[in-house]
Amino acid sequence: MLSVLPKNPYDILQELKMRFKDRRKILGYTQKELSTRSGVSLGSLKRFESSGQIALESLLNLALVLECLEDFEGVCEERDEMPKSIDDILEYKR
Numbered sequence: 001m002l003s004v005l006p007k008n009p010y011d012i013l014q015e016l017k018m019r020f021k022d023r024r025k026i027l028g029y030t031q032k033e034l035s036t037r038s039g040v041s042l043g044s045l046k047r048f049e050s051s052g053q054i055a056l057e058s059l060l061n062l063a064l065v066l067e068c069l070e071d072f073e074g075v076c077e078e079r080d081e082m083p084k085s086i087d088d089i090l091e092y093k094r
Contacts, residue, residue, distance in 0.1 A: 013052035023066045038065045
């Protein structure tokens with residue numbers, strides 16, 4: 001059964017740590033290499049890949065080296081208000 005509940009912070013954290021780890025491996029970096037290139041301590045990187053815990057600045061440094069820093073540019077951008085009902089959508093089309 002598919003879940004229709006929105007993701008919570010824990011779910012997003014778990015996805016992020018896996019995406020970063022997968023990206024590191026795809027680019028062929030060991031943890032030590034990524035640590036050196038990003039300036040993030042090896043201990044912080046290992047903690048992030050196991051628990052998801054990391055300082056924001058360290059996360060952004062990892063993203064820079066892993067070529068995905070631009071993915072953060074849309075965070076907290078203003079968005080158009082989403083319709084709350086089908087009636088809102090139909091009203092908008094008129």
